[in-house]
Amino acid sequence: MKKEEQNDARNPIEGLLRMDRMPHIWCPGCGIGTVVTSFAEAVKKNNEDLNKLTVVSGIGCTGRVAGYVKLDSFHTTHGRAIPFATGLKLANPDIKVVVFSGDGDLAGIGGNHLIHAARRNMDILVICVNNFNYAMTGGQVAATTPKGANASTAPYGNFENAFSLPYLVDAAGATYVARWTCLHLRRVTKSIQEALNHRGFSFIEVITPCVTLYARRNRLGDGLNLLKYYYDNSEIQHGADTKTLDIDYQGKLIVGKFIDKEKPTFLDAMDTHLNEVIGDDYQLYGRLNDD
Amino acid sequence: MKKVKADPKGVLTGSHYMDGDFALAEGGLAAGCRFFGGYPITPSTETAERFSERIPMVGGVFIQMEDELASIISMIGAVWGGKKAMTVTSGPGFSLMMENIGLAAITETPLVIANVQRGGPSTGLPTLPGQQDMMQARWGSHGDYNIIALSPDSPQECFDLTIKAFNLSEIYRVPVFIMTDECIGHMHEKVVIPPAEEIEVVERKWYTGPKDKYLPFKLDKDGIPFMVKAGDGYRFHITGLTHDERGYPLLNSKAQDIKVRHIVDKINDNADKIIILEEEDIDGADIVVISYGITSRVAFRAVQTARKAGIKVGTIRLITVWPFPEKLINKLAKKVKAFVFPEINYGQMVREVERSSAGQTKVFPVHHCGGGVHNPDDIFKVIKEAAK
Numbered sequence: 200m201k202k203e204e205q206n207d208a209r210n211p212i213e214g215l216l217r218m219d220r221m222p223h224i225w226c227p228g229c230g231i232g233t234v235v236t237s238f239a240e241a242v243k244k245n246n247e248d249l250n251k252l253t254v255v256s257g258i259g260c261t262g263r264v265a266g267y268v269k270l271d272s273f274h275t276t277h278g279r280a281i282p283f284a285t286g287l288k289l290a291n292p293d294i295k296v297v298v299f300s301g302d303g304d305l306a307g308i309g310g311n312h313l314i315h316a317a318r319r320n321m322d323i324l325v326i327c328v329n330n331f332n333y334a335m336t337g338g339q340v341a342a343t344t345p346k347g348a349n350a351s352t353a354p355y356g357n358f359e360n361a362f363s364l365p366y367l368v369d370a371a372g373a374t375y376v377a378r379w380t381c382l383h384l385r386r387v388t389k390s391i392q393e394a395l396n397h398r399g400f401s402f403i404e405v406i407t408p409c410v411t412l413y414a415r416r417n418r419l420g421d422g423l424n425l426l427k428y429y430y431d432n433s434e435i436q437h438g439a440d441t442k443t444l445d446i447d448y449q450g451k452l453i454v455g456k457f458i459d460k461e462k463p464t465f466l467d468a469m470d471t472h473l474n475e476v477i478g479d480d481y482q483l484y485g486r487l488n489d490d
Numbered sequence: 491m492k493k494v495k496a497d498p499k500g501v502l503t504g505s506h507y508m509d510g511d512f513a514l515a516e517g518g519l520a521a522g523c524r525f526f527g528g529y530p531i532t533p534s535t536e537t538a539e540r541f542s543e544r545i546p547m548v549g550g551v552f553i554q555m556e557d558e559l560a561s562i563i564s565m566i567g568a569v570w571g572g573k574k575a576m577t578v579t580s581g582p583g584f585s586l587m588m589e590n591i592g593l594a595a596i597t598e599t600p601l602v603i604a605n606v607q608r609g610g611p612s613t614g615l616p617t618l619p620g621q622q623d624m625m626q627a628r629w630g631s632h633g634d635y636n637i638i639a640l641s642p643d644s645p646q647e648c649f650d651l652t653i654k655a656f657n658l659s660e661i662y663r664v665p666v667f668i669m670t671d672e673c674i675g676h677m678h679e680k681v682v683i684p685p686a687e688e689i690e691v692v693e694r695k696w697y698t699g700p701k702d703k704y705l706p707f708k709l710d711k712d713g714i715p716f717m718v719k720a721g722d723g724y725r726f727h728i729t730g731l732t733h734d735e736r737g738y739p740l741l742n743s744k745a746q747d748i749k750v751r752h753i754v755d756k757i758n759d760n761a762d763k764i765i766i767l768e769e770e771d772i773d774g775a776d777i778v779v780i781s782y783g784i785t786s787r788v789a790f791r792a793v794q795t796a797r798k799a800g801i802k803v804g805t806i807r808l809i810t811v812w813p814f815p816e817k818l819i820n821k822l823a824k825k826v827k828a829f830v831f832p833e834i835n836y837g838q839m840v841r842e843v844e845r846s847s848a849g850q851t852k853v854f855p856v857h858h859c860g861g862g863v864h865n866p867d868d869i870f871k872v873i874k875e876a877a878k
């Protein structure tokens with residue numbers, strides 16, 4: 200075997216990673232890396248043009264993904280990955296833009312951007328690693344922490360209601376919505392493959408273990424115990440009504456692809472509408488590259 | 491630096507009667523701005539409205555974002571996607587933009603923000619003028635960084651300085667602010683827009699070397715790194731963390747020292763080239779009145795009155811407000827009896843005059859806390875007192 204092939208055989212996703220930045224910062228048993236692996240597999244299987252694929256992250260453990268993928272990649276500010284991605288996509292409709300970030304980043308501080316990008320059917324893919332807490336800052340309560348779970352800023356247990364992310368983005372207008380756990384590696388890969396080819400706002404929630412903080416504080420055991428919880432409690436229900444997807448503490452996890460529909464994207468709608476109203480004077484923008 | 495002629499598509503050549511807010515939009519379009527991430531706020535909204543009306547015929551995107559946190563960072567995204575980008579706002583929106591102005595500073599992202607200032611703090615005086623965000627413009631985001639800020643005194647200058655702002659932002663890869671105010675923003679005057687071939691536009695400092703050799707933050711001979719855009723095969727990384735030449739995070743005090751000094755000094759070291767101002771009758775003056783923006787038009791009347799009263803008054807109108815012309819002020823401080831500095835705030839840029847004078851002369855602020863312009867008599871009274 201040639202050296203390159205050997206490398207390939209050792210780690211099929213090496214070509215997509217900045218090996219000069221390894222080792223990564225994630226804890227042993229953390230689920231984020233497996234989601235990156237699924238992403239890399241999906242990119243490879245789809246034969247995506249790596250020069251036309253970009254990753255944008257916010258801040259957090261998950262936010263570090265942008266720094267490890269060997270693509271045009273942007274590590275932005277806490278909560279602002281989606282509006283950054285919006286500007287990037289609109290400036291250069293030619294590229295595919297993937298937002299890779301955490302639940303706190305996307306649904307807490309960045310929640311407003313999340314629903315507005317979904318409403319606009321902005322043509323980006325959002326991969327949300329949901330570990331039920333703000334991990335990077337030490338395991339604080341998040342908008343996704345199930346009621347009853349303990350967190351460093353909910354030391355007596357969380358009493359707030361949690362967002363059901365698929366329901367939220369569905370209501371806001373997302374046109375591709377799926378949820379998996381990081382146990383469902385192949386399913387995650389397939390969803391990312393589909394979503395990369397989907398025109399419009401795609402959202403994939405991946406429930407992953409934060410072994411160091413969420414799991415330890417709640418005495419849920421190690422990574423393996425969490426995967427076992429996912430295995431025992433997740434139920435695949437494609438097309439399930441997104442109203443039914445609430446997650447109770449250590450309760451049932453309904454996973455699957457819930458939404459996959461066609462609707463004009465922001466740029467499609469802009470071009471169609473302005474062309475109709477303004478006529479010949481309108482400078483076709485979003486579809487310039489399809490001519 | 492590569493200068494080209496403006497793209498005629500964006501240039502509305504002719505003589506117009508328009509307000510400062512519209513002129514900001516026309517200046518942006520003429521400078522080649524093709525992305526506007528907006529959010530409405532009085533008294534700046536007309537700029538966004540104008541841009542949204544004009545851009546479909548020019549080729550580009552206007553998007554009204556969900557808030558100013560989004561509008562600023564959508565611009566940073568658009569710039570790394572290859573476009574020139576601008577937005578416009580006023581105090582409350584400017585405050586929301588601060589964190590990501592820091593991101594633009596550390597990632598050396600060129601962009602232009604116009605702040606049509608109103609009275610503050612908080613919601614303050616939405617429809618009335620202020621010059622109260624001048625220090626925020628320089629220091630509002632956390633950490634050490636630098637920016638450029640310009641202050642127009644007329645709708646014509648709103649147009650001219652917006653082009654200038656874009657050019658400076660590209661030359662130095664820095665956020666540039668146009669610090670105007672409600673009066674200038676809503677003032678209608680003649681604005682002459684020259685033919686496209688007479689408008690000089692600075693192109694982005696595109697990298698053209700071999701792809702695998704590209705280092706996003708390696709300084710070129712002029713001290714400014716080259717840029718690329720997403721989608722061209724460089725597969726580069728940009729982060730708001732302190733980083734090395736490769737753009738990779740490097741979290742130690744040595745890397746921090748290099749980074750901070752670079753983003754601050756690239757402006758300070760070029761201050762002489764960046765600073766534009768108008769001087770009048772400085773030689774032999776006893777009193778020098780310093781002002782900027784709308785206040786310079788009001789101060790003009792007070793200066794005329796003072797001259798009639800026999801006081802030897804010179805004037806400096808700051809067009810570039812940041813970087814501040816500290817060398818010039820320091821030199822003058824040795825010669826003049828006093829500086830008089832009216833501005834529509836409770837003492838902001840006047841601190842720079844005090845700092846630059848270093849105790850060599852007296853400095854008289856003329857405060858106005860916002861909501862209107864000075865009464866020229868109030869400025870005259872201070873000139874008279876300073877001349878005693």
Ligand SMILES: Cc1ncc(C[n+]2csc(CCOP(=O)(O)OP(=O)(O)O)c2C)c(N)n1
Nearest residue numbers: 258259260261277301302303304333334335
């Ligand atoms: C404006 C701002 N506020 C707070 C922080 C601190 N902070 C960094 S990461 C983070 C939470 C990240 O949580 P999440 O997005 O769920 O990512 P995870 O670490 O769990 O993957 C917070 C609050 C920050 N960087 N910026």
Ligand code: SF4
Nearest residue numbers: 226229260334409410
């Ligand atoms: S703290 Fe939690 S989320 Fe962060 S790397 Fe460790 S296990 Fe993963």
Ligand SMILES: [Mg+2]
Nearest residue numbers: 301302330332
């Ligand atoms: Mg999290």
